[in-house]
Amino acid sequence: MKALVCVKRVIDYNVKIRVKSDKSGVETDNVKMSMNPFDEIAVEEAIRLKEKNQIQEVVILSIGTDKSQETIRSGLAMGGDRGILVKTEKDQLEPLTVGKIIKSVSDKEKPDLIILGKQAIDDDCNQTGQIVATLLEFPQATFASELKKNNDNTLEVTREVDGGLETVKINIPCVVTTDLRLNEPRYASLPNIMKAKQKKIDVLEIGSFDIDIKDRLQILEVNEPPERKPGIKVDDVDSLVEKLKNEAKVL
Amino acid sequence: MKKEELTELTNKLHPSEYSTESDVLKKHCIDWRGEFIGKSKLITFPRSVKKISEILNFCQKKSIGVVPQGGNTGLVGGSVPTKKGNEIIINLSNLNKIRNIDLIGNSVTVEAGCILDVIKTKLEKYDLEFPLSMGSRGNCQIGGNIATNAGGLNVIKYGTIRQNILGIEAVLPDGRIYNSLKNVKKNNTGFDLKHLLIGSEGTLGVITAATIQLFPLPKEKVVLWTSFKDFSQVLGFYKNINNRFKDLITSFEFMNKESIEVLEKHECKFINLKKNQCYCLVEFSNFQKINDFNDFIFSKMDFKNLDTDDLILSKSESENKRLWNYRESIPLAEKKENFIIPHDISIPLSNISEFVKKTTTSIKEFSIGAKIINFGHLGDNNLHFNVLIKKQKKLSRKSICRSVNKIVFDNVKIYGGAISAEHGIGQLRKLELKRNKKVLELNKMRDIKKIFDPQNILNPGKIF
Numbered sequence: 001m002k003a004l005v006c007v008k009r010v011i012d013y014n015v016k017i018r019v020k021s022d023k024s025g026v027e028t029d030n031v032k033m034s035m036n037p038f039d040e041i042a043v044e045e046a047i048r049l050k051e052k053n054q055i056q057e058v059v060i061l062s063i064g065t066d067k068s069q070e071t072i073r074s075g076l077a078m079g080g081d082r083g084i085l086v087k088t089e090k091d092q093l094e095p096l097t098v099g100k101i102i103k104s105v106s107d108k109e110k111p112d113l114i115i116l117g118k119q120a121i122d123d124d125c126n127q128t129g130q131i132v133a134t135l136l137e138f139p140q141a142t143f144a145s146e147l148k149k150n151n152d153n154t155l156e157v158t159r160e161v162d163g164g165l166e167t168v169k170i171n172i173p174c175v176v177t178t179d180l181r182l183n184e185p186r187y188a189s190l191p192n193i194m195k196a197k198q199k200k201i202d203v204l205e206i207g208s209f210d211i212d213i214k215d216r217l218q219i220l221e222v223n224e225p226p227e228r229k230p231g232i233k234v235d236d237v238d239s240l241v242e243k244l245k246n247e248a249k250v251l
Numbered sequence: 252m253k254k255e256e257l258t259e260l261t262n263k264l265h266p267s268e269y270s271t272e273s274d275v276l277k278k279h280c281i282d283w284r285g286e287f288i289g290k291s292k293l294i295t296f297p298r299s300v301k302k303i304s305e306i307l308n309f310c311q312k313k314s315i316g317v318v319p320q321g322g323n324t325g326l327v328g329g330s331v332p333t334k335k336g337n338e339i340i341i342n343l344s345n346l347n348k349i350r351n352i353d354l355i356g357n358s359v360t361v362e363a364g365c366i367l368d369v370i371k372t373k374l375e376k377y378d379l380e381f382p383l384s385m386g387s388r389g390n391c392q393i394g395g396n397i398a399t400n401a402g403g404l405n406v407i408k409y410g411t412i413r414q415n416i417l418g419i420e421a422v423l424p425d426g427r428i429y430n431s432l433k434n435v436k437k438n439n440t441g442f443d444l445k446h447l448l449i450g451s452e453g454t455l456g457v458i459t460a461a462t463i464q465l466f467p468l469p470k471e472k473v474v475l476w477t478s479f480k481d482f483s484q485v486l487g488f489y490k491n492i493n494n495r496f497k498d499l500i501t502s503f504e505f506m507n508k509e510s511i512e513v514l515e516k517h518e519c520k521f522i523n524l525k526k527n528q529c530y531c532l533v534e535f536s537n538f539q540k541i542n543d544f545n546d547f548i549f550s551k552m553d554f555k556n557l558d559t560d561d562l563i564l565s566k567s568e569s570e571n572k573r574l575w576n577y578r579e580s581i582p583l584a585e586k587k588e589n590f591i592i593p594h595d596i597s598i599p600l601s602n603i604s605e606f607v608k609k610t611t612t613s614i615k616e617f618s619i620g621a622k623i624i625n626f627g628h629l630g631d632n633n634l635h636f637n638v639l640i641k642k643q644k645k646l647s648r649k650s651i652c653r654s655v656n657k658i659v660f661d662n663v664k665i666y667g668g669a670i671s672a673e674h675g676i677g678q679l680r681k682l683e684l685k686r687n688k689k690v691l692e693l694n695k696m697r698d699i700k701k702i703f704d705p706q707n708i709l710n711p712g713k714i715f
């Protein structure tokens with residue numbers, strides 16, 4: 001069995017985002033970049049399946065500029081076997097474009113499991129996994145918090161849904177998108193970083209795919225969230241009630 | 252303090268600038284560890300330097316003791332009144348404005364009551380690093396940091412706060428305002444009095460503002476975590492890493508097995524990491540905007556001579572946070588133990604291995620089952636050597652403390668260290684200071700105290 005794990009290079013989750021002065025987007029210069037945390041969970045899950053001998057090969061795919069090789073490399077240091085970079089000029093492509101590229105790679109690679117984050121923390125689209133499943137006509141299990149492979153070529157996936165958990169059984173090949181509670185990704189140890197250096201990353205130019213990568217959406221303006229006003233202290237309960245009634249108008 | 256005096260003093264203040272309520276007082280009379288519980292009839296929260304000046308002027312005339320208090324995170328009982336109950340508290344939290352940020356000279360002038368973390372976060376917006384960080388940063392104040400000459404997690408890169416202070420404003424015990432808030436690095440105009448106020452633990456003046464040197468904010472940080480079977484390997488590792496990466500290292504922290512045990516018992520589980528005898532956390536900062544910083548560090552490693560059991564390199568800021576959380580939660584975990592005797596010492600690195608071995612053996616002979624929790628800013632020779640007493644003999648807590656302290660501090664002396672590396676003297680280390688400081692030095696310190704504070708009203712019962 002083979003797993004294709006899709007990973008995206010994004011602004012590090014813990015970095016404070018700054019909007020560019022012309023409001024055309026967010027500042028990415030001189031900012032720490034890391035693997036999208038949900039994708040990291042996907043890498044970890046694939047490697048765990050490999051360690052259980054349920055998967056033979058873990059292929060890490062990223063679509064982006066040359067710098068996305070760093071992101072692939074960090075997946076290889078966790079234990080992925082080889083990488084594929086689909087090289088583009090810009091970092092941000094729309095989910096449909098990304099979905100088509102993944103489909104095209106998948107047609108060649110023929111993975112049994114495509115596993116990726118439920119969303120990327122930069123544009124928060126939550127679409128790619130679903131689009132890939134649709135284009136490939138694969139069954140899908142989104143928002144996975146637990147995953148088990150059965151002997152009859154099916155996966156049992158627990159999904160985090162509103163108000164509870166749902167367990168589904170799907171046939172392989174399939175698409176799984178990961179949620180936060182699925183696992184705690186491992187660290188990259190130095191010996192493994194060293195091994196990762198020897199692993200192969202195939203670089204494919206986006207031009208070699210017959211896919212229109214033009215954006216369909218236009219971003220008009222990006223704004224910072226309004227700054228929260230500092231709290232105030234009131235002297236007693238009466239003045240609190242008074243303020244809630246007359247100023248905040250919530251009572 | 253007489254009733255009339257209290258009324259006279261509070262009449263000078265706005266109602267929001269003081270409290271005599273027992274709930275409020277109680278909270279401010281107990282130190283972070285809960286070891287020192289003092290008494291007081293009045294706490295003030297002045298809103299201006301002028302008010303502080305008036306309070307001190309009044310207190311000096313009436314010979315009333317005054318305790319300056321910042322975030323009250325001090326670990327030696329310096330920030331709370333004594334049990335005598337005749338001191339008032341000046342709490343600085345209302346004096347919390349940023350007066351100026353100099354974006355050309357990279358410096359900031361802040362009032363003493365500013366909370367460290369608030370200032371750090373504000374300055375990040377300007378791509379500037381405030382050169383101090385420590386576990387208490389969410390509560391401690393710049394004034395308290397200066398009064399204790401705080402060290403913390405980045406001393407290996409930026410030094411203690413003393414190295415970065417350009418000027419200070421303080422109110423002296425008679426109410427006069429000393430001001431050296433000059434935004435210049437060089438100033439050889441006679442004795443530099445601000446250096447006496449730095450580390451004076453509230454005994455010479457109430458610090459009200461300071462100008463502090465800032466540094467460029469690194470683009471990113473990467474944490475290296477590693478573990479060892481034996482402490483002696485740690486020093487070899489330190490030398491190796493320090494030689495290779497000197498300018499990029501912003502922290503070098505050490506933890507022993509017992510630190511992680513107490514952490515796991517009270518605070519959090521240790522996940523995806525190998526258990527071992529000792530651990531190191533090294534933080535590298537990317538000041539030069541190096542591309543692919545992880546790879547840069549990796550390529551510079553001297554693998555041949557690295558004698559460790561395992562090594563990991565963080566791949567995101569979330570991992571940095573998780574790894575730092577292990578180190579920073581150790582003091583919180585310790586606090587939940589019933590009987591810990593803390594020591595914040597520094598020992599020359601060349602002697603540290605021998606010191607730990609000898610002292611640990613002696614303590615375990617004295618108190619069977621005792622555990623030694625060792626952690627700290629090893630890169631600055633600083634070791635927290637905290638003794639967890641398991642079974643109490645028939646001896647009282649006090650006498651156990653005395654014996655354990657004697658073992659530790661006798662060895663500190665033998666191995667050429669200092670009895671307090673960064674926490675200071677306060678009430679906790681008065682006796683040891685007398686024992687360990689040379690008479691000449693102690694006498695000169697007393698002389699200086701007399702010149703600043705002839706009536707001994709500022710933080711009485713502390714240091715001396």
Ligand SMILES: Cc1cc2nc3c(=O)[nH]c(=O)nc-3n(C[C@H](O)[C@H](O)[C@H](O)COP(=O)(O)OP(=O)(O)OC[C@H]3O[C@@H](n4cnc5c(N)ncnc54)[C@H](O)[C@@H]3O)c2cc1C
Binds near residue numbers: 452453673674
């Ligand atoms: C979890 C934890 C981790 C810590 N880690 C470190 C560490 O890594 N490195 C380190 O050095 N310390 C550390 N500390 C100790 C403590 O946080 C520092 O000593 C800190 O600098 C004290 O600041 P504060 O505002 O809380 O001062 P306080 O505790 O309020 O006061 C400390 C002393 O300074 C005096 N003082 C306070 N403000 C003023 C002022 N404006 N003018 C004159 N005197 C004043 C007080 O009288 C007292 O003597 C730690 C403490 C905790 C609880």
